[in-house]
Amino acid sequence: MNTVFLLVALLVAAYLGGLVSSKRTLNLSSGGEFLVIGALVGPSMLAFVDRETLYAFRPLILMALGWMAAVHGLAHGSLGTRRVRTKSYSLSILFSAFGAALIGVSTFFLAGWLGVFQGSDRYLIALASAAVLSGTRELQFPTAQLPETTRYRAELGNSHSLVSLGALAALPSLVPSDATLRLPAWAWPLLGVATGIVLGVTVASLIGSSLHRAELWPILLGAVLMTVGLSLGFDLPLLPPAFVLGLTVVALSPEAAKVRVLAQKTERPLILPVTILAGSFISWQINEQTWLLIGSMIVARVLVQYALGRAFALSAHEPRSRAHDFALSFLPIGGSNLAVGLTILFWSENEVGRCAFLLVALALVLGDLGGTRALGRIALPSQPDEPIINGALSEPKEAT
Amino acid sequence: MNARRDWRHRVVQGLSLIIVLAVLLVASQLATSSSTPGGLALALGLLLLLGVLLSEVLDVVRLPHLTGYLAAGVLAGPHVLHMVDHDAVEQLSGVNALALTLIALAGGLELRLTTLREVRSSLLRATIVQSTIGLAVSTGVFYAMRPFLPFLSEMGPPAAFAVALFWGVLGISRSPSATLGILSQTRADGPLTRFSLAFVMSSDIVVILLMAAAMVIGRPLIDPSATISLEAFRGLSLEIYGSICVGTTLGLALALYLHFVGSYLMIVLVLLGFGFSEAVNYLHLEPLLTFLTAGFVVQNLSPHGDRLLHAIEESGAIVFVVFFATAGAHLDVPLLISMWQVAFTLVAARALATVASHWFASRWSKDTPLLRRWGWSSLISQAGLTLGLSIIVERAFPAFGPQFRSLVVATVGINEVIGPIFFKTALDRTGETGMGLKTAAVHNGEAGDGKGSSSEGTPREAELS
Numbered sequence: 054m055n056t057v058f059l060l061v062a063l064l065v066a067a068y069l070g071g072l073v074s075s076k077r078t079l080n081l082s083s084g085g086e087f088l089v090i091g092a093l094v095g096p097s098m099l100a101f102v103d104r105e106t107l108y109a110f111r112p113l114i115l116m117a118l119g120w121m122a123a124v125h126g127l128a129h130g131s132l133g134t135r136r137v138r139t140k141s142y143s144l145s146i147l148f149s150a151f152g153a154a155l156i157g158v159s160t161f162f163l164a165g166w167l168g169v170f171q172g173s174d175r176y177l178i179a180l181a182s183a184a185v186l187s188g189t190r191e192l193q194f195p196t197a198q199l200p201e202t203t204r205y206r207a208e209l210g211n212s213h214s215l216v217s218l219g220a221l222a223a224l225p226s227l228v229p230s231d232a233t234l235r236l237p238a239w240a241w242p243l244l245g246v247a248t249g250i251v252l253g254v255t256v257a258s259l260i261g262s263s264l265h266r267a268e269l270w271p272i273l274l275g276a277v278l279m280t281v282g283l284s285l286g287f288d289l290p291l292l293p294p295a296f297v298l299g300l301t302v303v304a305l306s307p308e309a310a311k312v313r314v315l316a317q318k319t320e321r322p323l324i325l326p327v328t329i330l331a332g333s334f335i336s337w338q339i340n341e342q343t344w345l346l347i348g349s350m351i352v353a354r355v356l357v358q359y360a361l362g363r364a365f366a367l368s369a370h371e372p373r374s375r376a377h378d379f380a381l382s383f384l385p386i387g388g389s390n391l392a393v394g395l396t397i398l399f400w401s402e403n404e405v406g407r408c409a410f411l412l413v414a415l416a417l418v419l420g421d422l423g424g425t426r427a428l429g430r431i432a433l434p435s436q437p438d439e440p441i442i443n444g445a446l447s448e449p450k451e452a453t
Numbered sequence: 454m455n456a457r458r459d460w461r462h463r464v465v466q467g468l469s470l471i472i473v474l475a476v477l478l479v480a481s482q483l484a485t486s487s488s489t490p491g492g493l494a495l496a497l498g499l500l501l502l503l504g505v506l507l508s509e510v511l512d513v514v515r516l517p518h519l520t521g522y523l524a525a526g527v528l529a530g531p532h533v534l535h536m537v538d539h540d541a542v543e544q545l546s547g548v549n550a551l552a553l554t555l556i557a558l559a560g561g562l563e564l565r566l567t568t569l570r571e572v573r574s575s576l577l578r579a580t581i582v583q584s585t586i587g588l589a590v591s592t593g594v595f596y597a598m599r600p601f602l603p604f605l606s607e608m609g610p611p612a613a614f615a616v617a618l619f620w621g622v623l624g625i626s627r628s629p630s631a632t633l634g635i636l637s638q639t640r641a642d643g644p645l646t647r648f649s650l651a652f653v654m655s656s657d658i659v660v661i662l663l664m665a666a667a668m669v670i671g672r673p674l675i676d677p678s679a680t681i682s683l684e685a686f687r688g689l690s691l692e693i694y695g696s697i698c699v700g701t702t703l704g705l706a707l708a709l710y711l712h713f714v715g716s717y718l719m720i721v722l723v724l725l726g727f728g729f730s731e732a733v734n735y736l737h738l739e740p741l742l743t744f745l746t747a748g749f750v751v752q753n754l755s756p757h758g759d760r761l762l763h764a765i766e767e768s769g770a771i772v773f774v775v776f777f778a779t780a781g782a783h784l785d786v787p788l789l790i791s792m793w794q795v796a797f798t799l800v801a802a803r804a805l806a807t808v809a810s811h812w813f814a815s816r817w818s819k820d821t822p823l824l825r826r827w828g829w830s831s832l833i834s835q836a837g838l839t840l841g842l843s844i845i846v847e848r849a850f851p852a853f854g855p856q857f858r859s860l861v862v863a864t865v866g867i868n869e870v871i872g873p874i875f876f877k878t879a880l881d882r883t884g885e886t887g888m889g890l891k892t893a894a895v896h897n898g899e900a901g902d903g904k905g906s907s908s909e910g911t912p913r914e915a916e917l918s
Contacts, residue, residue: 060727060728061724061727061728064720064723064724064727064728065724068717068720068721068724112493112494115491115494116494116497119494251472251476252476254472255469255472255473255502258465258468258469259465259469259505259506259509261465268505268770270767270768270770270771271501271502271504271505271770271771271774272501272502272505274498274501274771275497275498275499275500275501275502275503275504275505276498276502277498278494278495278497278498278501279473279476279494279495279498279499279502280498281491281494281495281498282491282492282493282494282495282496282497282498282499283476283491283495284491285489285491285492285494285495286491286492286495322717322719322720
């Protein structure tokens with residue numbers, strides 16, 4: 054397929070996806086169905102899109118991933134215009150870290166028992182599966198004035214990214230880097246963080262104390278792209294530095310709230326094309342033992358997430374009848390996890406990368422099937438016709 | 454208090470500039486080539502950030518933002534600091550299709566029938582005078598410089614005259630992108646703004662027609678075996694007619710879309726820029742004219758013109774920076790240095806011809822003193838259209854085309870840098886800078902102070918701030 058046709062098709066998909074998802078006609082609002090469409094048309098199945106054309110889009114996907122990570126950084130730990138409550142934030146981080154540790158350790162031992170990965174690859178797949186399978190779908194609302202259960206679920210969902218991105222940032226410590234720069238293993242994650250902080254400070258200082266909308270986009274996009282370029286140049290996964298950039302802007306800029314609102318509006322049109330393209334990158338050619346590992350880890354994730362959900366329900370004093378729904382609402386995976394999986398695939402294009410990406414792709418589809426209805430009941434108890442878009446409530450009407 | 458805050462802000466910007474340059478210098482030593490995805494992202498990010506930073510720094514001395522974007526490209530480009538290499542510059546040129554679409558659409562949207570009626574007398578007379586005196590002076594000066602141009606001195610007088618004629622036509626071409634870029638920054642409105650918009654946009658069509666005519670006349674003079682053929686005119690007529698028809702259809706479709714749907718305009722604009730412009734090229738139509746017509750139709754046949762214009766201004770900020778920074782990176786500095794005497798003489802001659810033609814035309818039209826004094830200021834800039842036409846000449850006449858184009862690139866480089874400075878200075882001096890904001894405020898029933906400047910932004914930005 055011609056690259057221009059594919060680009061046009063993706064733009065049309067982004068447009069239609071934005072319109073369709075705002076009507077709440079879909080059960081799979083994480084975009085699982087678009088991931089499946091991407092996989093179907095991709096080179097591993099029907100091959101409507103060949104590998105060469107797909108790889109021509111790689112720079113665009115990388116830039117989009119960087120942008121999405123920065124937007125996540127800007128929105129991290131917030132709900133509407135407010136910061137999430139300290140209790141919710143701490144619990145979310147603590148439980149997500151516990152879940153990630155459980156998944157990582159299980160993967161490590163299972164991979165050894167099945168004889169799938171050896172040596173440093175075994176550590177890599179353990180950390181990668183912890184990064185892609187921990188956490189749940191984010192929920193963004195325009196305001197924090199919500200029923201208590203909805204608010205609590207949204208706060209927990211919007212605070213967990215630190216764990217999966219932390220695991221992702223730690224990956225380069227496990228393998229020697231190809232970059233020209235020579236650093237001790239522990240310094241690689243710090244280099245990524247430092248890159249994000251330096252460029253975040255630059256953005257915050259350029260925005261200054263009064264935001265000018267027309268100037269915001271070149272500044273923010275320029276800084277995100279530099280972060281992406283530097284991360285790839287240093288052979289680091291690009292999401293953590295871009296995420297740190299967003300966090301730094303929030304920490305330093307007095308205009309952070311406005312920047313967040315503006316930047317979040319750009320996320321929706323980006324997610325759908327990226328999801329379709331991500332589906333096309335799925336490769337099914339892996340051996341039986343690896344399939345067994347993937348199946349086991351997805352089951353493990355369902356169990357861990359459900360158990361964490363019950364624990365959260367307990368901490369929220371949810372009635373028993375609602376606790377089941379509350380726990381199930383933790384099964385869907387957010388777009389940020391898919392981005393983490395895609396980043397690992399691009400960072401390590403071998404069996405580890407392919408396996409990690411398959412893990413997140415299948416977990417996303419199954420999570421959508423198993424948990425989206427429950428999530429809808431928790432997130433929209435009194436507004437059944439309000440739209441959910443990739444876990445986010447849409448604005449009523451948007452001009453651009 | 455404000456002055457102190459402004460001063461602090463400038464210091465912070467200066468420090469940011471140093472940080473970005475330092476990071477980039479380190480990265481350029483460590484990072485891989487620009488042909489890799491990371492290298493491309495780094496190049497694009499650098500041009501964006503450096504462009505904004507330099508434009509803010511140059512704003513202190515009241516230079517236009519475009520100059521900052523161009524300077525960023527020149528500085529980071531393959532001829533100076535080598536932070537962005539040739540491969541990256543070529544790959545980033547893909548953005549030009551989108552940029553030209555937005556520029557042409559915005560140009561059409563700025564052409565209101567009321568404005569055209571207001572300036573039609575000045576417009577018509579200025580077009581006639583610029584297309585005759587301006588063309589004749591540029592042609593004459595170029596012909597007179599034969600001894601200093603190696604590729605021209607070997608030719609006979611008729612052939613040299615034909616090449617000089619091509620140069621003369623290029624001499625009367627202007628830059629819609631630079632004009633719109635400056636207006637977008639200054640939010641200007643007034644007689645000078647309206648005249649400049651109308652003239653620069655409509656002169657494109659005149660230049661395209663004149664270049665076709667020059668090619669028909671010039672070919673037999675250069676190649677005695679060739680004959681004058683009207684086939685080129687027929688092809689050109691079809692191209693222009695087709696472009697206007699397709700542009701009108703597109704404009705109507707856009708107006709309907711804005712009326713009935715109106716959302717996701719950013720995606721629609723990107724679709725037009727990449728998808729529709731590809732289709733227009735496939736049909737051998739003129740993209741600039743097609744989108745100019747579409748914008749004109751939306752503005753004058755529907756009430757949604759301003760809405761589309763706002764959407765373009767919002768999404769166009771990034772595209773403008775990339776477009777001009779890439780243009781700066783394209784500037785062949787060694788070439789410019791090697792032929793600076795010839796290039797500066799030709800630039801000076803063109804500028805004098807433009808000013809003289811304008812003086813004559815404005816006296817003939819009995820323009821206001823303000824327009825008579827400053828109307829020439831928007832006519833100095835040259836950019837994409839001029840370079841595009843030089844490529845046509847290069848392809849049609851391979852014997853001297855490459856040298857001819859190099860000279861065009863050198864002079865366009867100078868005009869691209871000095872032109873926006875003249876125009877912005879004129880807008881500042883005439884007090885039209887920021888008047889677009891005041892007009893919008895009056896329309897909205899607000900009390901605007903009209904002191905908009907480079908950083909004031911659109912009315913919606915002001916609301917947001």
